[in-house]
Amino acid sequence: MTSFLGRRIVSSAIPLVFVVLGVFCLARLTGNPVDLYLPLSATSQQRAEFSAAHGFDDSIPVQLWDYLTQAAQFDFGTSLRTGQSAATMVLDAFPVTLQLAGVTMLLAILGALLVGSLAAYRPNSLIDRIAGLLSMIAASIPDFWFAIMGVLVFGVGLDWLPTSGTLGGAEVWVLPIATLVIRPFGVLVQVVRGSMVGALSAPYVKVARSKGAGAGRVVFGHALRNAVTPVLTVAGDLTVGLVNGAVIVETIFGWPGIGKLMIDSILQRDFAVLQAAVLITAVTIFALNILVDVCHALIDPRVRQAVPA
């Protein structure tokens, strides 16, 4: 188990390193922040001082080294835009996105397990066809358009829900969550259905049935436990994709989350904040992948043994 975990940690850490390095270098290519933050009339001496104060005059390897040594001490620099510490800004924004993503994935997984199992229990039934339709819509509808339509119908037209913002009770959550949930839900329903169709035709299900177990116990007690591993893997991938959705949703609904923070800091060349935001996202995704692997190994002993040492 530990060697399995060690291997997975190493192989998941490679993308992490690439992403952090890649964003660091790419951000340096987006243009000199000095041009954006100093007035046109700034003298070359002022420009040199500004560059020196923020370390932009060093070569890129030197900047990278400074960044890595400071990051190792949890110092992520200060925002050029607000003067706040980048770590504070990112830590303020991160829980917002985490809540959004958490609620979305919880709803998507629970809903998909229920609908997918029902669809697999009677292939070609009404539920099965609805599930097929839903997953097709999930693959085809642009999320930003869905969000705007939601605002138009429920916010502007019917005036039931707020059009944007985070102030208020449960109603501010409805449209953002609904926008985020369609895609993971639609994909997961198909995954659950596919693996449940396989599990329900397995011999142990026949045995359970012949021993007189009820439909609910057969589906949720016997088949689902064996069918859940692919669902776990896909759910992990979908959570990564959820960051895409979060960028859109937070922009449209004005949520101060990590997606909006990243877009804003790219547009305003706020390197320190962008790097901190990317780092925390990458570390979260890394932790998530490890978590999925551990759950996988706990649920299915074959996973632990199948990988050659």
Add this chain to the structure above:
Amino acid sequence: MTDPADRSSGDTTPEATSVATPEAASPRTRPPRWWLLLGRDRGAAVAAVILGLVFLIALVGRLFIGDRAIRQDLKASLRPPSFDHGFYGLLGTDVLGRSVLARLIEAAGTTLYVAVPAVLCSLLIGSALGMWAGYHGGWRENIAMRTADVILSFPSLLIAVVVLYVFSPSALNIVLILAVARIPVYLRTARAESAELRSRLFVDAARTFGTPSRNIIYRHILPIALPTLLTVATLDFCFVMLTESSLSFLGIGIQPPDVSWGLMVAQGRQYLQTAWWIAVLPGIAIVLTTVSATVLAAWVRLATDPAQRWRLTLPKKRRGARAAVSPEVIA
């Protein structure tokens, strides 16, 4: 390869048994023509017609609209859809008095000029690399798969945002970034197929005769992997279109005065309360195109699979519902 269950149920159907009548029982029965199969499936036929229309409009539409997509007429600002203002007034005008219909046609071109090359590039590169990696195995496979992991393990939209900010957001750069972002999908699919085919008898035989691996991949592995790859490509077309429109919506995709459907939605967003048609109509255009591609992908998968094709000759009700491709692919 043929699933015994499929075969047995296939033989019990009247269509399948009619094939076994004496005059048709020649050793090589031709598979049914694809357009006849398409005609049998009403949903897929409609989807194909819609997609065909969109492609036709994208190809030739610009010749007819002239400069109407960018010609401003402030007196005609924010006209709702109506029959009173001729063909180009049918779908209303935007805030600068530009015809929404003309802009939709112009945008169809832009959207497809981005989506089609991006899909083709990633299909070609990803499949070639994937089949090569899967056939040889070992370090080649490791490198290819780790690269795919790196690309896939990070939110594609975010990388696109950073890259497009570095290299100004032009249509060419969007094509390149989308192509690179989608290569892993084909790479994984092609690798899985070719790793499975590598140990099959006919590949072994070819190897024994001394066929170079390049030819084995091209002659023996590609034909079998192609249907799956094409299905993935059809579905991926949706994904690429959606990503392009998301980028344009965020303001880092297609830049004015060019116009794409996603950009139109973004431009219409501010006038949502007063002029719904500016944002709603391009969205409908996106949904119609992507839904058609999804429906067609499901059909292509059945039609290109010799073991499954007979299903298309059945009435729709008796066909099992199925996912077009393993759902992981579109995740």
